[in-house]
Amino acid sequence: MADVPTLRLPSGESVPVLGQGTWMMAEGNGRRADEIAALRLGLDLGLTLVDTAEMYADGASETLVGEAIAGRRDEVFLVSKVLPSNAGRAAAIRACERSLARLRTDRIDLYLLHWRGGTPLSETLAAFETLARDGKIRHWGVSNFDPDDMAELEGLPGGDAVAANQVLYNLTRRGIEFDLLPGCRERGIAVMAYSPIEQGRMLRHPALAKVAARHGATPAQVGLAWVLRQDGVMAIPKAGRPEHVRENRAALDLRLTADDLAELDRAFPPPARPQPLEML
Numbered sequence: 001m002a003d004v005p006t007l008r009l010p011s012g013e014s015v016p017v018l019g020q021g022t023w024m025m026a027e028g029n030g031r032r033a034d035e036i037a038a039l040r041l042g043l044d045l046g047l048t049l050v051d052t053a054e055m056y057a058d059g060a061s062e063t064l065v066g067e068a069i070a071g072r073r074d075e076v077f078l079v080s081k082v083l084p085s086n087a088g089r090a091a092a093i094r095a096c097e098r099s100l101a102r103l104r105t106d107r108i109d110l111y112l113l114h115w116r117g118g119t120p121l122s123e124t125l126a127a128f129e130t131l132a133r134d135g136k137i138r139h140w141g142v143s144n145f146d147p148d149d150m151a152e153l154e155g156l157p158g159g160d161a162v163a164a165n166q167v168l169y170n171l172t173r174r175g176i177e178f179d180l181l182p183g184c185r186e187r188g189i190a191v192m193a194y195s196p197i198e199q200g201r202m203l204r205h206p207a208l209a210k211v212a213a214r215h216g217a218t219p220a221q222v223g224l225a226w227v228l229r230q231d232g233v234m235a236i237p238k239a240g241r242p243e244h245v246r247e248n249r250a251a252l253d254l255r256l257t258a259d260d261l262a263e264l265d266r267a268f269p270p271p272a273r274p275q276p277l278e279m280l
């Protein structure tokens with residue numbers, strides 16, 4: 001099995017382009033042990049980028065991730081997010097410390113502002129800088145930021161240190177291709193695609209089935225290979241079942257052809273004009 005390809009953050013650090021999401025894990029539905037096993041299997045397969053957030057399951061997702069990565073912390077590139085309601089200068093530091101305790105680690109590799117709220121960006125930035133100086137976070141970034149938000153952030157002193165923007169991106173949500181994605185790529189800011197298979201809703205589309213059949217692949221693998229076809233883009237599908245983890249990992253071996261891409265463009269047209277950034 002070939003290594004998982006990586007992309008470079010602005011700092012020069014390499015991060016796997018395919019990781020693991022954890023929203024809707026630890027929801028108290030009896031799947032906890034399977035979810036931990038799925039995350040550990042993903043680590044075994046090289047999917048060492050793990051995405052969580054203080055919001056998910058009210059912190060229980062972070063606790064679950066802490067358990068899944070126990071004893072393997074150094075293998076993992078750990079991403080978590082602060083809620084906008086906790087994004088003030090002092091509050092964000094306290095929120096990060098609570099996340100660190102739940103994750104049972106001393107550092108988060110990439111700490112994101114989950115979405116833009118009412119707190120001035122300069123305050124959140126100041127908190128991120130303090131956290132980075134103290135070694136509690138290694139990189140910081142944002143999520144659900146549209147091009148205007150990015151411009152405002154990058155215009156602030158120190159704002160150009162933003163490492164990543166985590167946004168909704170999949171075949172059925174292509175708006176970012178018009179402006180946000182090329183802009184981030186040009187400036188070396190990683191785009192992290194969340195809900196890369198649209199939480200499963202797009203998997204019955206006939207165009208996906210057709211392309212998948214040509215390759216002996218599954219629709220989910222086509223959806224992931226399509227997201228990952230571009231430089232500067234990473235994806236974090238969530239899979240609580242081992243068979244899904246294996247399937248998603250194998251999507252890295254799928255090479256879509258020009259014909260496949262043209263067929264997918266006909267079924268899921270690219271944006272012809274700027275579109276408001278969608279979010280889930």
Ligand SMILES: NC(=O)c1ccc[n+]([C@@H]2O[C@H](COP(=O)([O-])OP(=O)(O)OC[C@H]3O[C@@H](n4cnc5c(N)ncnc54)[C@H](OP(=O)(O)O)[C@@H]3O)[C@@H](O)[C@H]2O)c1
Nearest residue numbers: 021022023194195196197198199220237238239240241244
């Ligand atoms: N920043 C944000 O605002 C934001 C918003 C949404 C999500 N996220 C992050 O992005 C991650 C991924 O997004 P998501 O969880 O919304 O959606 P997703 O990854 O597009 O889809 C997850 C769903 O697809 C299923 N699945 C996974 N692999 C599959 C496969 N190979 N075949 C068929 N079904 C498969 C999963 O089932 P099983 O679990 O049963 O395997 C789960 O029900 C989240 O977990 C979270 O970490 C961030």
